[in-house]
Amino acid sequence: MNPVSQAVVWLNDPLNWTNPGGILDRLGEHVSMSAAAVLLGCLVAWPLGLWLGHTGRGGGMVVLVSNLTLAVPTLALLTILPLTFLGFGRPAVVVALAVFAVPPLLANSYTGVRQVDPQTREAARGMGMTGTQVLSRVELPLAVPYLAAGFRTAAVQVVATAALATFVNGGGLGEIIRLGFGLSIAVGGGQILAGGLLVAGLALSVELLFALVERLVTPRPLRRARRRAGRRAADAVAGC
Amino acid sequence: MSFRLSYRADPGNPWFSWQYVRDNSDTVLAALREHTTLTLRAVLVAALIAVPLAVVAYWFRPLAGPILALTGVLYTVPSLAVFAFVAPYLGIGVATVLSVVVLYALLVIIRNTVAGLNQVPAEIREAAEGMGYGRWGRLLRIELPLAVPGILTGLRLATVSTVALVTVGVVIGRGGLGQIIFAGFQNNLYKAQIMTGTLLCVLLALVLDLFLVAAGRLLTPWLRGRTG
Numbered sequence: 001m002n003p004v005s006q007a008v009v010w011l012n013d014p015l016n017w018t019n020p021g022g023i024l025d026r027l028g029e030h031v032s033m034s035a036a037a038v039l040l041g042c043l044v045a046w047p048l049g050l051w052l053g054h055t056g057r058g059g060g061m062v063v064l065v066s067n068l069t070l071a072v073p074t075l076a077l078l079t080i081l082p083l084t085f086l087g088f089g090r091p092a093v094v095v096a097l098a099v100f101a102v103p104p105l106l107a108n109s110y111t112g113v114r115q116v117d118p119q120t121r122e123a124a125r126g127m128g129m130t131g132t133q134v135l136s137r138v139e140l141p142l143a144v145p146y147l148a149a150g151f152r153t154a155a156v157q158v159v160a161t162a163a164l165a166t167f168v169n170g171g172g173l174g175e176i177i178r179l180g181f182g183l184s185i186a187v188g189g190g191q192i193l194a195g196g197l198l199v200a201g202l203a204l205s206v207e208l209l210f211a212l213v214e215r216l217v218t219p220r221p222l223r224r225a226r227r228r229a230g231r232r233a234a235d236a237v238a239g240c
Numbered sequence: 241m242s243f244r245l246s247y248r249a250d251p252g253n254p255w256f257s258w259q260y261v262r263d264n265s266d267t268v269l270a271a272l273r274e275h276t277t278l279t280l281r282a283v284l285v286a287a288l289i290a291v292p293l294a295v296v297a298y299w300f301r302p303l304a305g306p307i308l309a310l311t312g313v314l315y316t317v318p319s320l321a322v323f324a325f326v327a328p329y330l331g332i333g334v335a336t337v338l339s340v341v342v343l344y345a346l347l348v349i350i351r352n353t354v355a356g357l358n359q360v361p362a363e364i365r366e367a368a369e370g371m372g373y374g375r376w377g378r379l380l381r382i383e384l385p386l387a388v389p390g391i392l393t394g395l396r397l398a399t400v401s402t403v404a405l406v407t408v409g410v411v412i413g414r415g416g417l418g419q420i421i422f423a424g425f426q427n428n429l430y431k432a433q434i435m436t437g438t439l440l441c442v443l444l445a446l447v448l449d450l451f452l453v454a455a456g457r458l459l460t461p462w463l464r465g466r467t468g
Contacts, residue, residue, distance in 0.1 A: 196324025
């Protein structure tokens, strides 16, 4: 039997879905730890990015942070954090995932505030707004599309990375794949493939969902200009 | 001797230990070698596929969208899932790790190469045309050399992320330095081993990156005076 039909058989077994440790359990774990990680990343990265963008400082630091996390293997971070005070278990995994959520969130919030037309900012100042008011009433609303774009990138990345949590017994859908490999490819091929399909499906649906959200929160006139700007922001993050 | 070593009073669990590195230099070096060759081969293969694809996207504008979109979707699929797709067919071996890593390197190289080609000034293109260069001559002698900075940015990013990605190969037991990190985790969370693997990974990424920067300087002598 080839792996594809094995995978179809495996996915069609209701027990594989509802058993303890089955697909539904793993999906719940996967989504909950990803959500916690993205939330944690937002709490850290957004205030920092908005503030750095507001003051116009730290552009180099933003690029440095994103380049550094690119070089550190996910697996290393996932195995190192449980050895610190965080201890073994869910918190360490969530923090490790959050670390990978920070660069896109930080870079996009920074760019989001920086791209605000200087004249708009001047006008707000001229109306007598204080620095905090300029940030909260002018720059923040104008940066929302960027925040949404960063959120989408971060969410997809975290969901993808969460699949690796299985190596440190963190659960999630990756567990299905790893257990499949444990069975050897001849026996577990179907399960491996099915797990891969589930993980990929989840990542792609998260991408689609948040692409939709991004579109919804972007005011219509901004959509065209935004796309070009987004590409520039991505290039800036890529360290060009 | 080894008996005495292993029963010294409380060996502890230090973050780094030269003792560990010395005692296991063979294993560590073998892993480092595997990691390095995997990375270099992957980036080379990815470049050989990506640069021609980028040229196709550059020549035939309608194809640029689909090519970038397709590689973008591939990039969204989690690496572990790609391992799961590829392993049942290619088995547990270097070929699997290589093909997964190449897929991820593609997007970065294609995107940056297209960007590099697009920033060749139109006047230069027209001048080359006026001098009688054909499509291929222009590509090989004018446009690609001028796109070298873009291609190089792509290669650098691809190399650094490939070094990190190879570690995921532990899922099929071919993770290079990831193997060291993972073994340390299973060895009662032996910190020195995990740190050795991690540091070597980051160091390898750094060394390869510097190497590419140096290669880029050699390849683009005309840019040297400009940035000082």
